[in-house]
Amino acid sequence: MIPFPTQLSGALFLARNNHALLADEPRVGKTGAAIIAADYNLDADILIVTTASGRPVWRRAVKDWTVFPRKVRVLTxxxxxxxQLDGVTIIGWSQIAEPRMRVALMQRKFDRVIYDESHAAKNFEAKxxxxAYGDFKSDGEVIVARNSISAGAKGIWCLSGTPIPxxxxxxxxxxxxxxxxxLWPDAEKGWPDVTKYQNFLHRYCVVRMKKTSRxxxxxxxxxxxxxxxxxxxMEGFILLRTQDEVGIRPPVYEIxxxxxxxxARRKADGELNQKEILAAIDAGKTRDLEMHLGPLRxxxxxxxxxAVAEAVRDEFAGGLDKIVLAYWHKEVGDxxxxxxAEFGVLRLDGSTPADQRGPIEQQWLNDKTKRVFLAQxxxxxxxxxxxAAAMLWFVEVSFTPKDMKQMSLRITNHTQARQAIVRVCVIDGSIDEAIQGRLLMLWSTIREVLTT
Incomplete structure (x- = not known):
């Protein structure tokens, strides 16, 4: 594989830092950059922790990007x-939380641990x-690192296109x-000590009290x-390049x-009090929304x-070649x-075996008769x-900005010659529009932290 210049600069950033976060947006090339960086540092024994779906991707990527004859295994x-765990060992995030697996990995020494999709470890109370990092004690004032996988590693690299979900x-x-x-204080800059979680939380987050009972x-x-x-x-610890900065045109977003x-519109809105729903959105009570709007969604x-299917038929009649339709519920995908069906449908959801993701992806990229990709x-x-498509429609949405952002960037990369267009399908006058406003507000906060 021939790396892009941004992958080489990303690899240099990682190679020069024992611990670092590469937060380039999806499709910019973090996976290749990390493997190249490991080659730069002559890291021999590497542990990669990733998502279940990411395991076959990394197994293929190591073979594509490394210049060394590395042994690659997926640990189940x-x-x-x-x-011996020599060469490259790949494991899923859910597996490292299992007590026997955690103990077994704690006893090993790795030249490098790579936490792919590192936002999976955003809650310090989660197993x-x-x-990954150790047991947090006294509100984070102390970390018992010897109980972690990181304790036996010479260096840790985190990769995430959405480090703040x-x-x-x-x-x-x-x-x-x-x-x-x-996180230490800096009197000259006026920074307080935010080593403890509560100090960090209240310094950098707007927190409101939510009443759960009387x-x-x-x-x-x-x-x-x-x-x-x-x-x-975070300067010096994080490197983030947007798709636009590396020459990938960002999608155009439309309602x-x-x-x-x-x-049908009245049925979609149900009997909910719209003012209460809007108030919940303004207060950021996304869990309340999930609970109350779940069946309605x-x-x-x-x-x-x-209605979406009818609109897709019109688009195909007008010359559109392929389209990705993103959805949430199985019944909607059905x-x-x-x-x-007449347009050639490929589908990927939670029931798709990990070893089938690659073949489905390749069929979508290379088979012109497959014109519709249904993406959970x-x-x-x-x-x-x-x-292979430059058009993506959200038939349904997620209340989590990370999910929406990552899904939308699946249709962009360095080789995308067309302008990517992402449309959020809403029933005119329904609660969908208010939800989207709240999601955009949450996403603007995330972008402000990560970009200048």
Whole structure:
């Protein structure tokens, strides 16, 4: 494989830093950059922790990018005590949280640990985060690192196109474990000590109390603050290039209203109090929205699916070659598959075996008779190239900005010659529009932390 200049500069950044975060946007080339960096440093034994769907991607990528004859294995069971983990070992995030696997890996020494999709370890109370970085004690004042996979590594590289899935506090476990000095006070700059999680949380996040009962309230993060300061603390630890900066044109985002009957629109809105829903969106109570709107979202998706299929037929009649349709619920995917079967449908969802992702991807990229790709938002949001199409429609949405962003960038890369267009399908006048406004607000906070 011939690397792009940005991959070479990304590799140099990683190679020069024992611990670092490469936060280039999806499709910019983080995977290749990390493998090249490991070659630069002559790292012999490497552990890669990634998503379940990312395991076959990394296995193929190591063979494509390394200049050394590395042994590559995907680890699915705890290794035997006498089993050598030489070369490259690839494992899933869910597996490192298993006690036997965590103990087995803690006892090994690696030249390099690569945490791919490192935002998977954003909650320091989660078992996967503790397996990666150690046990956080006294609100993060102390980390028992010897209990982690990181303890046996000479260096740790984190890779994520969305290092802040929701709010700035998502960065805390990684910074506390890998760059603790960046959380220390700086009297000259007026920076307080944010080593403890609560100090970090209240310094960089807007927190509101959410009432869960008559007698109990819990803190909920609804935004960020002091973001230039946080960005400055991270300088030198993070490298982020947007798609636009490396010559990949970002998608054009549009709202696509769908006309349905009045009765269908009323059914989509249900009997919810619109003012209460808008207030919940403004307060950032996304969990409340998931709980109350969950069943309604499924019905809304089922109402929208036939209207979307009709619009797709018109697009094909007008000359469109291929389209990606992103959805959330299985029933919505089923309707779309039935309605558009005549155009050649490929589908990827949570039930797709990991070893089938690669063949499905290649069929989409090379078979012109396959014109519709049905992409379940989470399952198809990472580690897949859908750039044979330049058009993506969200038939349904996620309340998590990370999911929407990662899915939308699947149709962009260095070889995409056309302008990518992403449309969010909404029933005109429904609650969809308000939800999208809130998601855009959350995403603007994330971008402010990471970009200047």
């Amino acid at each position: 069971q705890p290794p035997r005590a006498d089993e 996967r985060t503790q397996a 929701h709010a700035p506090n998502d960065l805390y476990p990684m910074l506390r474990a890998l760059a603790p000095k960046r 007698f109990r309230s819990i803190p909920v993060v609804v935004g960020g603050k002091n973001l230039p300061e946080l960005r400055e603390r 696509m209203p769908l006309l349905v009957s009045d009765s 499924r019905e809304t998706g089922k109402i929208k699916a036939p 309707i779309l598959a039935d309605e558009l 938002i989470v399952a198809a949001g990472e580690a897949i190239d859908l750039s």
